[in-house]
Amino acid sequence: MRKRVFSGTRPTGRQHIGNYLGALQNYVELQEEYDCIYCIVDIHALTTLEDTDKLQENIYEMMLDWLAVGLDPQRSILFIQSHVPEVMELYTLLSMVTPLNWLLRVPTFKEKARLQPHNVNYGLVGYPVLMTADIVLYKAEVVPVGEDQLPHLELAREIARRFNSLFGHVFPEPQAKLTPFPLVLGLDGVQKMSKSYNNDIEMAATPQQILERVMTAVTDPARRYRSDSGHPEVCNVFQLQQSFNPLRAEEISTACRSANIGCVDCKELLAQGISSALEPFREKRGALAAKPHYIEEALSNGAGRAEAIARETLGEVKEKMGLVWASRLDLP
Secondary structure: OOOEEEEEEOOOOOOEHHHHHHHHHHHHHHOOOOEEEEEEOHHHHOOOOOOHHHHHHHHHHHHHHHHHHOOOOOOOEEEEHHHOOHHHHHHHHHHOOOOHHHHHOOHHHHHHHHHOHHHOOHHHHOHHHHHHHHHHOOOOOEEEEOHHHHHHHHHHHHHHHHHHHHHOOOOOOOEEEEOOOOOOEOOOOOOEOOHHHOOOOEOOOOHHHHHHHHOOOOOOOOOOOOOOOOOHHHOHHHHHHHHHOOOOHHHHHHHHHOOOOOHHHHHHHHHHHHHHHHHHHHHHHHHHHOOHHHHHHHHHHHHHHHHHHHHHHHHHHHHHOOOOOOOOOOOO
16 A cells, blocks of 8 residues: 655745755655645645735645646645645644643744744744644655754654554654755755745746846855856855756866856856756646636645545544544433
């Protein structure tokens, strides 16, 4: 029997090449070996209360990218988190067994609280419990994550373990599966690639847009002049060359070290490589955009399949917790 994979992603709209390298390529490959459930976690997005007016548009754009990159709604379950309301009930039940100090020690909570001191809400604190509910509601055994999500997944394992210890075994403890690119740096060469830092390149960008974005990238900080020898091992542009120009990476590295090409030349090669690699994606995306009913149907079918699993798990949870009413009407 194939193991079950779950992964959820906040609806940030169009996906960038960091999402492509760090998650989406892996999502597509996992379909070959696992039963995959991929969720657009719109409830999670409410913890920041930003751009909620664009939430539905962002969901549509993300789903369009997912389908265009190769996620198959016939082979995987693709759905929107809030369309399976059982997750909120399980979230509430799991919150009853999760010690507060477990949540306050999560590094990402401290970081989020620092970034939005005006809105340190309960949902922000309970984010890992909702994430746990997302995973264990479908009894997922494998969760593909980047390194930054490992603390959350370890907490999910602890919550599942605590529930099983208190009420009896229901949930498998989900195991992490690190993506081949656990961290993709943005164009600034410092922060993780993210729209929030404006250091990303959208997958759906045109070749000209890709070139313009790549030209803003930070390269080898020690190379000040065209005649200086480069150091590809510390250059973020070269790290991306290895993904988008793998057959030319060694040639580019040698030319950089010997100053036979400059940083502008290197960036132009990278832009060409990204544009070429994503050309089939852009073509498929354009074709899918002309079929909005297909996207609606894929999400609706996915939610129905997910809810069938969710109802069964939630019923088991409520029975274990003593929440299933045992009628006394038939007793003598």
